[in-house]
Amino acid sequence: MHLQGQKEINYPEVIYGKENISASWVSHPDIKGGEDTAVLFRNTFNITDSKEDFIINISADNHYFLYVNGHFITHGPQLSDIQHYKFETLNLKDYLIEGKNVIAVKVINFGKRRFLGMQSIFTSVMVNGVTNNATIINTTGNNDNWLSTIDQSYKANEVVWRGNGEKAIVGGFYANNPTDIVDMNHYPTNWETLDYDDSRWKKVDFFENASSMGGSIAYLLEPRNLPLLSWDEEPVGSIVRSSNPIDTAFPKTSKLKIAPNKNITFLIDRQYVTNGFPELIFSKGKSAKITIKYAENLFGENNEKGDRNNIENKQLLGYYDEVISNGNVAQKFIPNWMRTFRFIAFEIATKDQELILEKFVNHRSRTTIPSVAKFTSDNTLYNDIFDICKRTIDICTQDYFLSDAYYETMQYVGDTKIQALIWQALSGNTAHTKNAIRQFDHSRDSDGNILGAYPLRSTFIYPTYSLVWVDMIADYYKTSGDKAFIHTYKDGITNTLAGFEKNMNELNLVNKTPYRYFVDWYTGPNNGSGTATKNDGLNSAVVSLHYVHALQNAALLFKEIGDDHTYNSYKNRAQEIIASVNKHCYDAKRKLFAERPDKTIYDQHTNIMAILTNAIPLSEQKDLLSKILTEKDLLQATYYYRFYLFEAIKKVGAPELFDLAQKPWKKMIDDHMTTTLERFESTEKPTRSEVHPWSASPAYFYFNYLAGIRSVKNDFEQVEIVPAFGELNEIKGLLPTSKGNIEFELEKNKETLSAVITIPSNMIGNLVWGGKNIALNKGKNHYTIQRDK
Structure with a gap:
């Protein structure tokens, strides 16, 4: 409602x-x-x-x-x-x-x-x-x-995550707001x-x-340049555990009465993660203390998570609000900032008066731009993955893009590049993308660095994220064809790339900087707090190739607006760096790129980026991609960087490898997760955030690659549908665009494609399959194509 x-x-x-x-x-x-x-x-x-x-x-x-x-x-x-x-x-x-x-x-x-x-x-x-x-x-x-x-009833309740005392949360860094302590006696x-x-x-x-x-x-x-946030009432779930016998019909259908001088706890399970502003209405209970704890998941004895549906011997460790009752009827508590939860734990201590909990609901918060995309296939795993990816993106699209919904809620550049593309696929709307690109542009410092997250009251700088900002503009242009958008940011692009150029050394590889070249949450002995090595990124091949990637994207943009001088400058500089990466980091014996010239570190990331930048000839890219996925000693791309792995699979045309690249998501489904994790689990870096949009990239590639639906001109004025399928045989769905919804039913049977496709009246397009290219008719039509022999 x-x-x-x-x-x-x-x-x-x-x-x-x-x-x-x-x-x-x-x-x-x-x-x-x-x-x-x-x-x-x-x-x-x-x-x-x-x-x-x-x-x-x-x-x-x-x-x-x-x-x-x-x-x-x-x-x-x-x-x-x-x-x-x-x-x-x-x-x-x-x-x-x-x-x-x-x-x-x-x-x-x-x-x-x-x-x-x-x-x-x-x-x-x-x-x-x-x-x-x-x-x-x-x-x-x-x-x-x-x-x-x-x-006078309110004070901020600091969420303690560092220091020697007891922590309010598990997993370290907390950048979200304090919670609330409210004494209703002063309200x-x-x-x-x-x-x-x-x-x-x-x-x-x-x-x-x-x-x-x-x-x-x-x-x-x-x-304001985005719509207001929603305030939609929804249930908070059901009581699944309590310390004392209580009426478990609360909060669904009845009130909950708690006798005087009692200490009780109970746990509510929403069954899936949501977010918003929970509202509690309660009466009487003079001086009773009501503590309301919120968490995405429960923790075992050693802070392990495991199956999220298994609550036995697990506890809720998370931030909380604290409310003191004044004893009156119909008191109301709503937090001053959004809460994210699947589980809510109440801890209640009454005094000399009975306390009555009358109503407990959530006011769901997210953008009111509709998220209407649909996807189903003949593989239930893919369908389940789509559901958790979509829920994650929906929760984290507020009036800016949230990096996660619980711990930080920041708008990071690297995260947003991925989330923006997924959100556009789910909504057909680019307003949030344009807002994020503009806000990142506002963040640039005097050295050309885009701040790693923005808006921000701190100073987070990851030079790699400056490059990703350039990539975001290219992503937007490839879909929209909006040359005016390039003109808006061309000075910012040149400033940012000139700033990054100062990081290059005499080998044409990156030098150390005062900042961190964040790449991915690597695990293992070479973890460098987000980089593949512990040498502050000196001579990092993957970072150097990220610079190449941004240069190539910038070259494309400047070519589109007729600036041939800048186009040639960026194109040539990219080739110089590619030559240096090949000279210093390519291992001819292993036929792999090392992460740095001493060839002591090999990772998937460098080799993925080598494919995306054509640092290796086209004819050799498919073999390299196969090695990326089969060589056991390579440092692994986690959920975040697998976006780029999926891009590499799409680039070389290897849909048969998509399922293998997607395997880490199966663990989430097996553990009954309802949203996507931040990173791989390890003893060294345990998982923290469970609502992390950078891990939702399969949802984007289900449309963009497996179903193969892509804008060719002017934000879906012209469309091309080139199904890849991978391990799938049937794909159905709805993809919203700025020109209207595309509905599709695609079925592969040996050498035949059967397709039912509906496109809006203001859209033209082509269906490509098995070497054949046929025009799409407006409205709903059935197509059958035999693959060329």
């Missing part, structure tokens, strides 16, 4: 830009700086015509929740940086009544441990009336009607409703002007 009817007015086209803004940023007079706090704002006003549009802009630092007359409207702002700070534009008329109304805004500052992707200046809010009737609610801090109070119940008494609240204080005409002391504002 979709409860949120509000839409972003400026998506997909900007209607009301920043030139309409005359309001200012305001705050509570007692706010000092970046402390963790929740500030509540109210503005009570009158309107005479409730049918008239009432359009506002709104933004806040760090995060806001907007209510009108007690109705939840949305939360935001869209994640960005200070120089491109986003505001939402909304029409509130459907929530207003003639006469007295109230707009209420909750603003949270998560404090010093806030999400690493969240830039901040000061706890503040900006509300601006766009239509004349809405200017009465402008925040100005000077004779406006806004009142505010500090929510201003019904503060967002019309009849609440705010007479003791304080007038707001002016912080800074919101105008960004040529500059700003604070935030440079710009309109």
Whole structure:
């Protein structure tokens, strides 16, 4: 059920830009700086015509929740940086009544441990009336009607992941927001409703002007460029275990009563991973402490995971919220930031009054751009893999691309290259891709480095990810044919590549840098924290070939816009580096590329990239690919880098090897995973994130390679369908595109292809099979093709 009817007015086209803004940023007079706090704002006003549009802009630092007359409207702002700070534009008329109304805004500052992707200046809010009737609610801090109070019930609960004390999570690095500690005894119940008494609240204080005409002391504002996030109510699951006999009909059908002076725990299983804002409504239970823990999975005695459906002798180790009851009826708790979970554990300690849990649901959060792609085949393993890949991508496409949904939630360049392609296949929409490319462009430092993740309040630099940003632009162009897009970023491309060129040494291989050349989560004795070696990437063949890959992609882009000088420069430089990699790293005896000139390290990655860059003749690439998959001593490409392995299989036309390359995903299905893992399991680097989009690449190649559906011109204006099948004999599905949905049923029988294909009326295309090429007819049609003898 979709409860949120509000839409972003400026998506997909900007209607009301920043030139309409005359309001200012305001705050509570007692706010000092970046402390963790929740500030509540109210503005009570009158309107005479409730049918008239009432359009506002709104933004806040760090995060806001907007209510009108007690109705939840949305939360935001869209994640960005200070120089491109986003505001939402909304029409509130459907929530207003003639006469007295109230707009209420909750603003949270998560404090010093806030999400690493969240830039901040000061706890503040900006509300601006766009239509004349809405200017009465402008925040100005000077004779406006806004009142505010500090929510004394809230404090940020730091998620402890380092240091010598007890850890809140398993697996190290945590970059997401703190969780919540809320004492309802200090909560201003019904503060967002019309009849609440705010007479003791304080007038707001002016912080800074919101105008960004040529500059700003604070935030440079710009309109939100993606739709609002969903707020869809869904069940949280069923109770599967408890410390005491309890009514397990909760939370599905009945309330749960907990007697005074009891300590109970119970575990809820959603059956699959989801995300959103869980809502608990509870009554009585004065001074009871309710701890709500969330996790993607359960852990065994030695933190092993195993079969995710097996909960016996396993415990939930994860972040948690803590709520103290005030004893009143119908208390409500919703976290201030998104939670990700399959399992939820309640730990409840009551005092002298019975506690009643009345309702517990989740408000699912993700982009509202529809994800409608479908895929089935005659192999259930492939179907199951598609399902977990799709769920992962859906969860991690919010108002930016999340690297994972639980631990970091950052938008990393290397991750996003893969996720963007999969998301486009699932939705037929490129808005998120364009947003990510633009945000990465904003991150470039003075040396030409694209930050490894962005938006960001830290400084993560992986020079390889700078190269991947160039590859992303090429990916987008190959589908869209949009030359204006190349022009937008051509200066950034040249700056980034010039910056990387400074890393090259006299061997025409990469030198050491102050940063880390991240390639993959290698395992084994040569693990270099993301690189294949422990020598900081000196003379790394795979990194040098990644530079070649970016140079070749850039050359293609500049050729397309008629810049022959830059095209030839990049093409020639790529060939120089290829020659050096062959000279110093190719092992003629093994017919493999070593990872560095001393030939002590051999990995799949270098050889995959050698195929993708044509560092080895075309005639030898299929043999090299076979060796990549059969040589046992090569350092293995994990889930992330197998995207490039699948690309190499597609490039050399070896669909029979796809199933072998996909084998690691079988373990996920055998373990009843419902989303995709971050990396291979090992004692040295145990798996951590279980909702990791960079591991969802099979879903993309099921469409792009096995079904063989690709855009040939202008974002699917012209399409080519070249089925490869691999181990499959039947493939069915739906692929959304910007021109409409392509529906397909493909069946291979010895030397015959039988196909039922539906293409939109504004699309042309060809079906290619067995040496034959036939034109596709518009609408739904049946095709039978015999392979050439």
